[in-house]
Amino acid sequence: xxxxxxxxxxxxxxxxxxxxxxxxxxxxxxxxxxxxxxxxxxxxxxxxxxxxxxxxxxxxxxxxxxxxxxxxxxxxxxxxxxxxxxxxxxx
Amino acid sequence: xxxxxxxxxxxxxxxxxxxxxxxxxxxxxxxxxxxxxxxxxxxxxxxxxxxxxxxxxxxxxxxxxxxxxxxxxxxxxxxxxxxxxxxxxxxxxxxxxxxxxxxxxxxxxxxxxxxxxxxxxxxxxxxxxxxxxxxxxxxxxxxxxxxxxxxxxxxxxxxxxxxxxxxxxxxxxxxxxxxxxxxxxxxxxxxxxxxxxxxxxxxxxxxxxxxxxxxxxxxxxxxxxxxxxxxxxxxxxxxxxxxxxxxxxxxxxxxxxxxxxxxxxxxxxxxxxxxxxxxxxxxxxxxxxxxxxxxxxxxxxxxxxxxxxxxxxxxxxxxxxxxxxxxxxxxxxxxxxxxxxxxxxxxxxxxxxxxxxxxxxxxxxxxxxxxxxxxxxxxxxxxxxxxxxxxxxxxxxxxxxxxxxxxxxxxxxxxxxxxxxxxxxxxxxxxxxxxxxxxxxxxxxxxxxxxxxxxxxxxxxxxxxxxxxxxxxxxxxxxxxxxxxxxxxxxxxxxxxxxxxxxxxxxxxxxxxxxxxxxxxxxxxxxxxxxxxxxxxxxxxxxxxxxxxxxxxxxxxxxxxxxxxxxxxxxxxxxxxxxxxxxxxxxxxxxxxxxxxxxxxxxxxxxxxxxxxxxxxxxxxxxxxxxxxxxxxxxxxxxxxxxxxxxxxxxxxx
Numbered sequence: 077x078x079x080x081x082x083x084x085x086x087x088x089x090x091x092x093x094x095x096x097x098x099x100x101x102x103x104x105x106x107x108x109x110x111x112x113x114x115x116x117x118x119x120x121x122x123x124x125x126x127x128x129x130x131x132x133x134x135x136x137x138x139x140x141x142x143x144x145x146x147x148x149x150x151x152x153x154x155x156x157x158x159x160x161x162x163x164x165x166x167x
Numbered sequence: 168x169x170x171x172x173x174x175x176x177x178x179x180x181x182x183x184x185x186x187x188x189x190x191x192x193x194x195x196x197x198x199x200x201x202x203x204x205x206x207x208x209x210x211x212x213x214x215x216x217x218x219x220x221x222x223x224x225x226x227x228x229x230x231x232x233x234x235x236x237x238x239x240x241x242x243x244x245x246x247x248x249x250x251x252x253x254x255x256x257x258x259x260x261x262x263x264x265x266x267x268x269x270x271x272x273x274x275x276x277x278x279x280x281x282x283x284x285x286x287x288x289x290x291x292x293x294x295x296x297x298x299x300x301x302x303x304x305x306x307x308x309x310x311x312x313x314x315x316x317x318x319x320x321x322x323x324x325x326x327x328x329x330x331x332x333x334x335x336x337x338x339x340x341x342x343x344x345x346x347x348x349x350x351x352x353x354x355x356x357x358x359x360x361x362x363x364x365x366x367x368x369x370x371x372x373x374x375x376x377x378x379x380x381x382x383x384x385x386x387x388x389x390x391x392x393x394x395x396x397x398x399x400x401x402x403x404x405x406x407x408x409x410x411x412x413x414x415x416x417x418x419x420x421x422x423x424x425x426x427x428x429x430x431x432x433x434x435x436x437x438x439x440x441x442x443x444x445x446x447x448x449x450x451x452x453x454x455x456x457x458x459x460x461x462x463x464x465x466x467x468x469x470x471x472x473x474x475x476x477x478x479x480x481x482x483x484x485x486x487x488x489x490x491x492x493x494x495x496x497x498x499x500x501x502x503x504x505x506x507x508x509x510x511x512x513x514x515x516x517x518x519x520x521x522x523x524x525x526x527x528x529x530x531x532x533x534x535x536x537x538x539x540x541x542x543x544x545x546x547x548x549x550x551x552x553x554x555x556x557x558x559x560x561x562x563x564x565x566x567x568x569x570x571x572x573x574x575x576x577x578x579x580x581x582x583x584x585x586x587x588x589x590x591x592x593x594x595x596x597x598x599x600x601x602x603x604x605x606x607x608x609x610x611x612x613x614x615x616x617x618x619x620x621x622x623x624x625x626x627x628x629x630x631x632x633x634x635x636x637x638x639x640x641x642x643x644x645x646x647x648x649x650x651x652x653x654x655x656x657x658x659x660x661x662x663x664x665x666x667x668x669x670x671x672x673x674x675x676x677x678x679x680x681x682x683x684x685x686x687x688x689x690x691x692x693x694x695x696x697x698x699x700x701x702x703x704x705x706x707x708x709x710x711x712x713x714x715x716x717x718x719x720x721x722x723x724x725x726x727x728x729x730x731x732x733x734x735x736x737x738x739x740x741x742x743x744x745x746x747x748x749x750x751x752x753x754x755x756x757x758x759x760x761x762x763x764x765x766x767x768x769x770x771x772x773x774x775x776x777x778x779x780x781x782x783x784x785x786x787x788x789x790x791x792x793x794x795x796x797x798x799x800x801x802x803x804x805x806x807x808x809x810x811x812x813x814x815x816x817x818x819x820x821x
Contacts, residue, residue: 086172089219090179093212097183100204116284117371124374128436134661137641138634139589140516140581 118164125157170235173223174314177264180216181308183209184301191290191297203290210278210293213300214271221268224261224313228254233326236317237261243328243748245719250329253339257329259463259478260313262342266459267303269343269350274300277354281375288372291361292354299353302485310478331720331747331760337397345390345417349455351383352424356452359445363496366503368441373434377663380431381815384424385808391417392804403761403776405689405792407800410559415538416458419531423451426527429520432663437517437582441504442497443524449493454531457486461538512584519577526570533562568619571678574671575601575627578634596633601626620682624675631668631675638665658813666814673807676799683771683796691778691790703793704732705773707740712780712787721749722762723780725787729766729773740764742777742789771795 129150136146187209194202224237228251233239241254241261256262274296281289307313332338355376362372394414395407408414427447433440460482497504510518537554544552579585579593604625608618635654638661642653658665688703699708711726727740743762751757766773774792781788 086175089172089176093179093183093215097186097205097208097212100201100208103201106200116286120284120371120374121369124370124435131436131661131664134638134641135582137645138637139592139641141583142581142586142589145583 115164118160122157122160122164125153125160129153129157169223170227170232170314170316173220173227174312176216176220176223177304177308177312177314180213180220181301181304183213183216184297184304187213187297188294188301191294195290206290206293207278207282210274210297213297213304214275217264217267217271217300217304220307220314221255221264224264225252225255228252231326234317235313236315237313239317239326241327241329243326246326246329247334247719249336249339250334253333253342254329256342256346257333258313260307260311260315262346262463263303263306263311264313265343266346266350267300267307269346270296270300270303270353273350273354277357285358285372285375287365288358288361288367291364292357295357295360296353299357306478306481310481327756328719328748331745331758332401334719334747335397335401337393337400341390341393341397344386344393348383348385348387348390349417349420349458351379351386352420352448352452352455354379355383355427355448359448360493360496363445363493363500366500368503370435370438373431373444377431377435378815378817380424380428381811384421384428385811385815387417387421387424388807388811389804391421392801392807396801396804399797400763400765403763403790405687405774405776405794406684407797410534410537410556412538413462415534416461419534419538420451420454420458422527422531422534423447423454426524427451430524433517433520437508439506439508439510439517440521441506442501443521445493445497445504447524447528449490449497450528450531453486453489453493456482456489460486514580514585514590516577516580516582516585519573519580523570523573523577526566526573530563530566530570533566534559537562564616567678567681568616568623571620571623571627571674574674575623575630578630578668578671593633597626597629600629617682617685620678624678624682627671627675631672634668635665662816662818663814666810666812666816669810669813670807671810673803673805673810676803676806678803680796680798680800680803683794683799686795687792689790689792691788693781693786693788695785695787700789702791705737705791705793706730706734707775707789707791709787709789710739712785716749720745720747720760722746723777723782723787725777725789727775727789738766738773740766740773740775742775744777744780767798769798772797 132141132146132149132153135141136143141149187206190202190209191206193199194206224235227235227238228242229248231238231242231244231251237258237260238254241257242251246254254261256265274293277296278289278293281292285292358372358376358379362368391414394417398409399405399407424447427444430440430444430447434444460479463478463482510521512518537558540554541551544550575597579597581589585593601622605618605622608621613621635657638657639650639653642648642657643650646653648656690700690702692700694700694707694709696709696712699706701707706729708728708730709725710728713724713726715722715724723744724741725743727742729737729740731737742764745760745762747758747760748756761776761778764775766775772792772794774794776790776792777787778790779788780786
């Protein structure tokens with residue numbers, strides 16, 4: 077009885093994780109769809125670019141960047157956002 | 168029975184770590200999504216078994232199961248419960264298990280947090296974390312197993328007990344905090360390694376690890392500060408930093424990590440310094456492992472203990488493997504890592520950041536060289552030449568002051584290039600502040616590094632104030648907000664920037680405290696009750712001496728009445744001389760310990776140590792130290808923590 081109590085616990089703690097781990101192997105084979113993955117990355121990229129535009133505006137307001145650089149960088153970032161949005165819309 | 172379960176859990180965790188690596192490598196080759204899920208789950212299972220093993224050992228420590236060698240070595244029946252728990256990281260095998268425990272927490276968070284993110288990166292992130300776990304599982308399974316039975320064929324009635332120096336609340340918190348920092352860098356390293364494997368040079372992964380890096384940096388900083396606090400409160404030599412190898416072991420990764428925290432901003436914003444950032448994160452992680460090696464291998468006591476230790480060579484091999492594989496991979500990816508953009512001007516924020524990075528790395532190298540010089544000298548010449556605090560101070564004080572100056576200069580530089588007009592406009596107020604400060608300090612009779620340090624503190628504070636003022640002014644002009652509202656919104660919308668400035672303010676205050684060290688005064692004397700002596704304008708009168716027997720020690724308590732040069736009462740100090748394990752029949756097992764008493768003000772600390780007692784003649788041997796400005800080090804530490812928390816606080820849009 078004591079043996080079952082002691083070693084039974086170990087078996088439970090071993091068998092349950094094993095079932096948890098191997099369960100996906102009983103699913104049908106799935107190839108990951110690239111466009112789903114890309115979409116997540118593009119959304120994050122869009123968010124980062126929006127942030128960068130805001131930060132650039134802040135830098136300009138403070139005076140940490142001159143007007144020419146500000147306009148050039150802002151245009152560059154906006155073009156990048158547009159391209160990301162276009163890619164998102166095409167997926 | 169339960170200890171067997173602990174050992175079994177560790178063995179299973181090791182087996183699962185091997186399977187994790189295998190399944191994920193198969194996934195990277197076949198693209199079968201099921202293998203990725205299996206790999207993810209295997210990674211969670213490793214953590215599950217490590218958690219089990221850690222909880223089992225903690226429970227055994229709490230119930231004082233002296234059948235386990237580790238429990239018998241580091242606890243006794245009298246050890247308070249809190250210190251029985253903290254004994255988990257008091258010894259070698261326990262602390263390695265604890266490292267693994269924290270790594271498993273982080274690995275679990277990383278896997279769960281990125282279930283639907285970074286699909287390309289995650290397989291190699293998990294593999295890297297699993298290999299690190301595997302390394303610590305090899306150590307805890309095969310080299311220094313915390314569940315080993317007691318080495319005796321008789322019943323152990325009571326354990327050795329925990330070292331009295333470790334029976335301190337700070338010491339119960341300090342190692343976990345430091346470990347959270349050390350281990351925390353595993354995650355940014357795993358992402359960096361994975362980015363190298365995947366040839367991912369985008370700044371997306373940099374964004375993802377930014378918060379992890381800040382969390383690890385915060386804990387490492389807190390761990391170092393708490394270590395200094397513990398040394399100051401407990402060790403009785405009156406200081407908080409001694410350039411001890413173990414202290415240096417935590418300081419080196421902190422230096423490279425601080426450089427990394429700065430330089431990833433450049434990669435995020437300008438897509439520059441890709442190679443440099445890789446170098447920094449690889450160095451930081453390697454130094455974290457190396458730090459654990461320095462602390463745990465015994466290499467610093469002698470090169471011979473290193474060769475005799477079974478732990479040292481394994482650790483060192485792992486360090487070399489990390490460096491060779493990572494830098495080798497970097498070499499293979501050198502074309503992908505080449506940044507498309509170049510530095511445009513010397514007077515740009517980018518170059519300011521890069522220069523600050525260089526100085527951090529130079530300082531790290533100086534500390535590394537000084538720390539390992541005894542080992543190198545013994546290996547090469549057979550004579551161990553120890554490098555003490557004078558070497559470290561001589562090298563690092565000027566470097567530290569350069570860094571302090573750069574803390575002030577960097578934020579005033581514009582991105583790409585700073586025009587002459589901007590330079591004049593931005594630097595006028597801070598430089599004037601620094602110069603006026605220098606004139607005042609010289610007038611007050613200070614000289615040398617003290618004047619430089621205090622003036623730089625004024626300069627950097629002026630820079631920070633300027634930055635806040637410029638930001639607030641910009642918002643009030645643009646949005647017509649009140650100053651308070653503009654300040655609140657400005658910080659809230661730019662947390663990383665203004666949190667960083669608050670951290671800089673904390674560093675400035677810490678430098679104020681460090682500089683106070685130049686004015687330390689100390690004196691040792693012996694007193695009988697009713698006698699007095701003087702130190703730094705204070706009089707110390709021994710008013711009483713008593714004895715007390717407590718649960719785990721015997722104490723002699725001296726009572727000192729402190730008055731100032733005008734005879735005004737200042738405070739009572741009660742330093743104690745204690746003997747721990749005083750009931751142990753073996754006299755050699757009893758441990759003497761001096762419990763300090765400190766009177767702390769913003770201006771100075773009066774630090775009293777009861778060094779020894781002459782019972783027969785009723786004489787107390789007292790050491791007094793008057794340490795100016797120490798409290799500013801701790802205040803600076805609080806502000807640093809506060810600033811980092813602001814910087815890493817999640818944004819609404821994330």
